[in-house]
Amino acid sequence: MGGASILPINNVFSQNVTENGMDKLVDSNGNFIQKSLPYNKTFLEPHMDEETLHLHYEFHHGGAVKGANKDLENIKKHLQSGEMDQVDMWTRKLAYHFSSHVLHSIFWSNLTNKKTQPKAELLKQIEKDFGSFDNLKAYISKISKSVEGSGWGILGYQPYSQSLTLLQCENHQKLTQWGVVPLLVIDVWEHAYYLKYKNKRAEFVDTVLEIINWDNVAERFVTAKKLHG
Numbered sequence: 001m002g003g004a005s006i007l008p009i010n011n012v013f014s015q016n017v018t019e020n021g022m023d024k025l026v027d028s029n030g031n032f033i034q035k036s037l038p039y040n041k042t043f044l045e046p047h048m049d050e051e052t053l054h055l056h057y058e059f060h061h062g063g064a065v066k067g068a069n070k071d072l073e074n075i076k077k078h079l080q081s082g083e084m085d086q087v088d089m090w091t092r093k094l095a096y097h098f099s100s101h102v103l104h105s106i107f108w109s110n111l112t113n114k115k116t117q118p119k120a121e122l123l124k125q126i127e128k129d130f131g132s133f134d135n136l137k138a139y140i141s142k143i144s145k146s147v148e149g150s151g152w153g154i155l156g157y158q159p160y161s162q163s164l165t166l167l168q169c170e171n172h173q174k175l176t177q178w179g180v181v182p183l184l185v186i187d188v189w190e191h192a193y194y195l196k197y198k199n200k201r202a203e204f205v206d207t208v209l210e211i212i213n214w215d216n217v218a219e220r221f222v223t224a225k226k227l228h229g
């Protein structure tokens with residue numbers, strides 16, 4: 001692969017994004033899989049050296065994929081046996097590992113070895129939301145450099161406001177999994193229950209679960225599934 005070449009169009013990541021509308025992170029059985037890198041490990045030299053890329057991809061990202069599979073297995077197992085404290089613990093681990101898997105998969109496909117510029121629709125949206133491409137670069141640069149400890153700078157699309165937005169993410173997750181589309185949410189801030197339920201959050205949650213509109217959840221599920229084509 002020549003030093004000046006950009007990503008071939010048939011690489012696994014661009015294929016996934018183009019054909020499915022999303023990165024494919026699981027196999028047909030629902031097990032997490034780590035796709036091959038869309039380039040060889042020297043492709044990003046000298047900007048990103050081969051050894052760093054190797055360790056990062058194989059052990060950091062690879063470890064997260066293995067971890068996510070183990071977490072999911074444990075969640076299913078303990079859910080079956082009703083050990084809910086174990087389910088809680090493994091859910092936290094899954095948030096950590098799966099978020100790492102999602103973000104690393106996007107990261108590899110975001111990189112190439114020559115200078116490119118945003119064009120067309122993306123450029124228009126950048127100009128609308130940030131004023132200019134230079135503003136966006138200054139903004140993502142600032143928030144990425146000032147992450148406290150480990151983390152990520154993230155440019156995302158916020159469908160609720162139909163705009164681009166920047167996020168500063170500490171660690172990978174803060175108990176979220178990137179890309180999840182919310183279907184059902186339960187507000188457990190104290191303001192949601194304190195007047196009536198006082199300190200009894202559990203009682204409030206039990207009550208809310210009796211009044212869920214599952215037809216609304218189902219509609220959201222149908223809409224969310226369309227995201228994956």
Ligand code: MN3
Binds near residue numbers: 060061
């Ligand atoms: Mn990493």
